[in-house]
Amino acid sequence: MVNKEPTVRRPRGVRAGLDRDQIIAAAKTLDPAAVTMQAVAGVLGVDRKAVNHHVSDRETLLGLVAMDAFAESFSEVRFATRSHWQEACRTYAMGFAEAVIAVGPLADHLQLGNPFVTTMLEASEVIVRKLIEAGADDETALRGLVLLTNICLAHARDVIAIATTDVPPRPELLRRAMSGHSPEIPLLARIAELKVDTYDKAQLELSIDVFIAGFSRRLTDGDSPRT
Incomplete structure (x- = not known):
């Protein structure tokens, strides 16, 4: 029987320890055209829902x-x-x-x-x-x-x-x-x-x-x- 490694889940919402400043800082590392909620989540190493918890959508993020x-x-x-x-x-x-x-x-x-x-x-x-x-x-x-x-x-x-x-x-x-x-x-x-x-x-x-x-x-x- 093969032992499977436990699935590592990315943190979500408040538990990810995120705030807007961290999200904005991550977005600023990307070319403006490449800024998406998923791309920012990838930079931060979290689930997209963790980003959505603080910022509702891409347009809001670009505005920030x-x-x-x-x-x-x-x-x-x-x-x-x-x-x-x-x-x-x-x-x-x-x-x-x-x-x-x-x-x-x-x-x-x-x-x-x-x-x-x-x-x-x-x-x-x-x-x-x-x-x-x-x-x-x-x-x-x-x-x-x-x-x-x-x-x-x-x-x-x-x-x-x-x-x-x-x-x-x-x-x-x-x-x-x-x-x-x-x-x-x-x-x-x-x-x-x-x-x-x-x-x-x-x-x-x-x-x-x-x-x-x-x-x-x-x-x-x-x-x-x-x-």
Whole structure:
């Protein structure tokens, strides 16, 4: 009679000794496209149900990994104690955009939920306070914060898209669009030949400059800004 070795079962649920941080850390070792609940369970050496006990599905897991990468980068943002509102906005904007870019292809999985809001609380408080001190009312300060955030989010997603897809840069798209167009469009043709990189830091800085100039005008049209 052959003695069979006892079957070794992978631990499940709470008994696996897992927590979300361990699951996220395991998922971060995988290429984003390869992240599945089973793949993460394999990295951890546990049954898939142990992972499901803490994270319900793949989309939730990808969101957690994205949020972890964002929070790690954004935590490095520091505001000068006596900075004016313009400087604070620049610091916030550059840090926010860089943090989203650091997330890479998973940026689309960043969701406006409790982890995201919690990560942003202190920085958001600084920006809102600076804008109010400059003369904005509460509503205008909130709208300014949202606008600045959206500007940076759009830029960051552009940067990620051009790095991770086969979509040609804007000048090339423009040249292709004009190749069979009649009549000629001379100004756009000239601009297209410049081959300007609209995904670089200079593009973001221009966007921030326009925001600051516009908000300054908004403050001037109302109460005089206090700097």
